[in-house]
Amino acid sequence: xxxxxxxxxxxxxxxxxxxxxxxxxxxxxxxxxxxxxxxxxxxxxxxxxxxxxxxxxxxxxxxxxxxxxxxxxxxxxxxxxxxxxxxxxxxxxxxxxxxxxxxxxxxxxxxxxxxxxxxxxxxxxxxxxxxxxxxxxxxxxxxxxxxxxxxxxxxxxxxxxxxxxxxxxxxxxxxxxxxxxxxxxxxxxxxxxxxxxxxxxxxxxxxxxxxxxxxxxxxxxxxxxxxxxxxxxxxxxxxxxxxxxxxxxxxxxxxxxxxxxxxxxxxxxxxxxxxxxxxxxxxxxxxxxxxxxxxxxxxxxxxxxxxxxxxxxxxxxxxxxxxxxxxxxxxxxxxxxxxxxxxxxxxxxxx
Numbered sequence: 001x002x003x004x005x006x007x008x009x010x011x012x013x014x015x016x017x018x019x020x021x022x023x024x025x026x027x028x029x030x031x032x033x034x035x036x037x038x039x040x041x042x043x044x045x046x047x048x049x050x051x052x053x054x055x056x057x058x059x060x061x062x063x064x065x066x067x068x069x070x071x072x073x074x075x076x077x078x079x080x081x082x083x084x085x086x087x088x089x090x091x092x093x094x095x096x097x098x099x100x101x102x103x104x105x106x107x108x109x110x111x112x113x114x115x116x117x118x119x120x121x122x123x124x125x126x127x128x129x130x131x132x133x134x135x136x137x138x139x140x141x142x143x144x145x146x147x148x149x150x151x152x153x154x155x156x157x158x159x160x161x162x163x164x165x166x167x168x169x170x171x172x173x174x175x176x177x178x179x180x181x182x183x184x185x186x187x188x189x190x191x192x193x194x195x196x197x198x199x200x201x202x203x204x205x206x207x208x209x210x211x212x213x214x215x216x217x218x219x220x221x222x223x224x225x226x227x228x229x230x231x232x233x234x235x236x237x238x239x240x241x242x243x244x245x246x247x248x249x250x251x252x253x254x255x256x257x258x259x260x261x262x263x264x265x266x267x268x269x270x271x272x273x274x275x276x277x278x279x280x281x282x283x284x285x286x287x288x289x290x291x292x293x294x295x296x297x298x299x300x301x302x303x304x305x306x307x308x309x310x311x312x313x314x315x316x317x318x319x320x321x322x323x324x325x326x327x328x329x330x331x332x333x334x335x336x337x338x339x340x341x342x343x344x345x346x347x348x349x350x351x
Contacts (some may be wrong), residue, residue, distance in 0.1 A: 001035060002037055003340065004096045004097070007038065008089070014041070015061075017099065048083050052094075100116055100126055112128070129155075151342070155335040155339045159184065176315045178313045178314065180311070183308050184310070184326065185227050187209055191254065201258075225251045225274065225290065233246055236278040244278070250288040270294060272292070272293055
């Protein structure tokens with residue numbers, strides 16, 4: 001079955017998705033009956049491509065690999081060299097699915113939220129890896145999708161392609177989640193791992209994380225806990241049916257953790273981790289993000305480097321822990337594909 005896909009944003013994640021769709025095209029068709037066609041891309045830096053017939057992925061990937069504007073896909077079309085407003089793109093294309101892959105603004109969740117609403121109101125499913133809309137407006141957007149017989153899917157917002165929401169919906173269906181507890185930021189986990197295993201102090205470990213591309217030049221979102229904060233809000237509101245706002249969550253980062261403190265924890269048979277956690281207490285949910293000393297027997301304590309992990313405490317299965325990549329071009333691109341495959345399996349395609 002053919003699905004027409006429009007992409008808003010064609011940066012790291014978008015190009016990872018395109019690469020997967022190209023390399024896996026035969027498998028997706030033969031094993032899953034899923035035939036994606038990229039019919040539109042708009043990116044504020046790379047410009048716009050409108051391809052109602054479906055883009056030639058090898059040609060498109062070559063253009064992007066050469067660092068060219070999307071207009072180079074069809075030389076002689078000057079309008080394609082400028083980015084079409086995403087709202088206009090959504091209106092002009094007959095895509096079945098919009099992949100919203102723009103930058104995250106955790107304060108306003110814009111302009112991504114406006115793009116998602118427009119897509120849902122015009123009969124298009126939405127998949128996104130953008131934490132902003134999921135953290136600030138999940139309930140509203142999920143309700144809008146449901147009202148229009150569509151899906152709003154967010155697998156890539158918390159642990160990249162590591163399946164959190166699909167695991168809950170399918171493998172753990174019927175369970176109630178009493179608590180979520182996890183390592184949801186790879187940058188801080190990498191820093192703490194280097195401090196313990198190689199004796200680096202915090203500034204040295206942070207510098208290495210920046211050199212390797214795990215941390216941005218301004219690492220505030222990671223090391224001060226804002227990234228993990230957004231993710232625990234998403235997890236709580238989706239898996240525990242909460243109504244948390246960002247301001248409801250206590251937050252502390254790792255920048256005050258000294259090498260001496262890390263060494264002291266090790267002597268005690270414990271290990272520092274930046275833990276995002278939410279637990280149900282009666283009719284309330286309490287959530288926090290902050291460094292904790294975990295006993296080495298805790299499954300989360302053994303997660304080192306830039307990996308993420310999450311423990312779900314459920315009423316029927318007890319504690320279930322998953323571990324995997326929390327970032328990456330291919331990994332996050334896969335999260336978008338996995339959400340598209342859920343749409344393919346679970347919803348009738350519009351005629």
